[in-house]
Amino acid sequence: MRAQRVRAVARRQSYVLKRAPQRWFDVIVWPVVDAILFGAIGVYFGSQHGAAAASAAFLLAGIVLFHVVFQAEIGLATGFLEETWSRNLLNLMVTPLTEPEYGTGVALFGMVRLAIGISVVSLVALAMFAFNITSLGVALIPLVVILLVVGWSVALIVIGLILRVGQGAEILTWGFIAFLLPLSGIFYPVSALPAGIQPIALALPTTHVFAAAHALVEGHPLPWGQVALGAAGAAVLAAVSVWFLTRMLATFRRRGYISRHV
Amino acid sequence: MAATETALRARGLVKHFKRVRAVDRVDLTVGAGERVALLGPNGAGKTTTLMMLLGVITPDAGTVELVGRRLPGERSAAMEQVGFAAGYLPLPERLRVREFLELFADLYGIPDRRGAVAHGLERFRITGLADTMGNELSSGQRTLVGIVKATLHNPPLLVLDEPTASLDPDVAHRVRGGLERICAEDGTALLVTSHNMQEVERLCSRVVFLAGGRVVANGTPEQVVSHFGSRDLEGVFLHLAEGGAERISDARQVS
Numbered sequence A: 001m002r003a004q005r006v007r008a009v010a011r012r013q014s015y016v017l018k019r020a021p022q023r024w025f026d027v028i029v030w031p032v033v034d035a036i037l038f039g040a041i042g043v044y045f046g047s048q049h050g051a052a053a054a055s056a057a058f059l060l061a062g063i064v065l066f067h068v069v070f071q072a073e074i075g076l077a078t079g080f081l082e083e084t085w086s087r088n089l090l091n092l093m094v095t096p097l098t099e100p101e102y103g104t105g106v107a108l109f110g111m112v113r114l115a116i117g118i119s120v121v122s123l124v125a126l127a128m129f130a131f132n133i134t135s136l137g138v139a140l141i142p143l144v145v146i147l148l149v150v151g152w153s154v155a156l157i158v159i160g161l162i163l164r165v166g167q168g169a170e171i172l173t174w175g176f177i178a179f180l181l182p183l184s185g186i187f188y189p190v191s192a193l194p195a196g197i198q199p200i201a202l203a204l205p206t207t208h209v210f211a212a213a214h215a216l217v218e219g220h221p222l223p224w225g226q227v228a229l230g231a232a233g234a235a236v237l238a239a240v241s242v243w244f245l246t247r248m249l250a251t252f253r254r255r256g257y258i259s260r261h262v
Numbered sequence B: 001m002a003a004t005e006t007a008l009r010a011r012g013l014v015k016h017f018k019r020v021r022a023v024d025r026v027d028l029t030v031g032a033g034e035r036v037a038l039l040g041p042n043g044a045g046k047t048t049t050l051m052m053l054l055g056v057i058t059p060d061a062g063t064v065e066l067v068g069r070r071l072p073g074e075r076s077a078a079m080e081q082v083g084f085a086a087g088y089l090p091l092p093e094r095l096r097v098r099e100f101l102e103l104f105a106d107l108y109g110i111p112d113r114r115g116a117v118a119h120g121l122e123r124f125r126i127t128g129l130a131d132t133m134g135n136e137l138s139s140g141q142r143t144l145v146g147i148v149k150a151t152l153h154n155p156p157l158l159v160l161d162e163p164t165a166s167l168d169p170d171v172a173h174r175v176r177g178g179l180e181r182i183c184a185e186d187g188t189a190l191l192v193t194s195h196n197m198q199e200v201e202r203l204c205s206r207v208v209f210l211a212g213g214r215v216v217a218n219g220t221p222e223q224v225v226s227h228f229g230s231r232d233l234e235g236v237f238l239h240l241a242e243g244g245a246e247r248i249s250d251a252r253q254v255s
Helices: A003-019 A023-048 A052-085 A089-093 A099-129 A133-165 A167-183 A195-203 A205-217 A224-255 A257-261 B046-053 B075-079 B097-107 B113-123 B139-151 B169-186 B197-203 B221-228 B233-241
Strands: B006-017 B020-031 B035-039 B061-066 B082-086 B157-161 B189-193 B206-211 B214-219
Touching (some): A003 A023, A052 A167, A089 A257, A099 A133, A195 A205, A224 A257, B006 B046, B006 B189, B020 B046, B020 B214, B035 B197, B046 B157, B046 B189, B139 B157, B169 B189, B189 B197, B197 B233
Parallel strands (some): B035 B206
Antiparallel strands (some): B006 B020, B206 B214
16 A cells, blocks of 8 residues: 555545535534534433433434544545546546555545544534533543444445446435434434334444443443444444445446446 | 566457447557557447456456556556546546646656646646646646646556547647657557547557457558558548448458
């Protein structure tokens, strides 16, 4: 892997963010909207039971950590989509750039986007609802790492589907994440879901991460069992996503789908 | 060039798309410094062949070797030795010309990317475009920038797909002039597709005609013209486009 090529891809992504105001929606606007929305819901429902601060903290911890998955996934998937929108895919494919170098470059700049997005949602939570995500301590680190892996894995699956079926699959960039939102027990325990879909929720690595985060918010020690389940699920998802993307790329080359992008 | 006399060697390339055999046992060799045109009517299999030669499309059968590097295993190393530009490719909208070229200079591993970009722009006399956004360029300017991109790393092999399609005659003239200079100064081998037969006769020393996915003629322009009994390459092209290829039973090496 050549650092010069990775840096070039990351720099290319930075130009896109700089010059495409609509891209700031994902990085600035949604984090602000989400923090206000879920903070206010937490305060309101909590006030009905005399526990406004605890309720808001529960929801805000959820939305801050959800943005780790969201920003990681959106950063990588839209980074690739940008190449299809600007019909730059063929230009890149006829250079020495390798797939891992491309993915690393986009993911690296995705980390910058993620840092901005998480800072925004955290600062709004702090300023408006006095919720400080860092109060959860270093135990957050393994949770964030697992969520990053999940976000990138979902992005790789989305990219694989775009390679396979074309730009019609780009809606899944946001669609897959929308599925994770209700199923991962971010704002309520999994037991609140209908019994029929609880097994699906429990199979998601994100569900275990958010269960661990809620335990931290409630003042309990980090439940390592949940962390282990989340990490194992994320590892399986990562392996499946790499396998899937590799297969889809081979199909893309074999069937000549580059013709869809020139 | 990496101790090889052959810039490109493809053997037995075959490609099917569903039930259509788009490319049928194509053999193609481009020697070091040689200028070859890949010609044929629409649907002849030119672009599919080019995409297989560049590793973008996987052949169903056959082998490709670029400057001594075998695809697909050595694709990345091979592409360091090849430049590609196509008249139909746009520049990314959100990049200035200089940023676009610097991106590709980095992808080709050029240590002094700014110097390489300045030299490339100067070579085609388009230095004034350096700070223009990609989406503000005319099609002729875009083609010139695409060729600058393809030649930033002084590749031993330059592959061009319809480089002068839809260009005004004066811009096409500049493109051809720039290409001739690059080939003469750097000894760059050229593989080019074009529908402009005069351009081909000016640029290329050998032509390979494809029809129905097969090589139907391979030789100097004069040899091919003479073989088909035509007045010029345009006549050969029209003959093949009107179905002449169907009457040819085997690929012909007319040299």
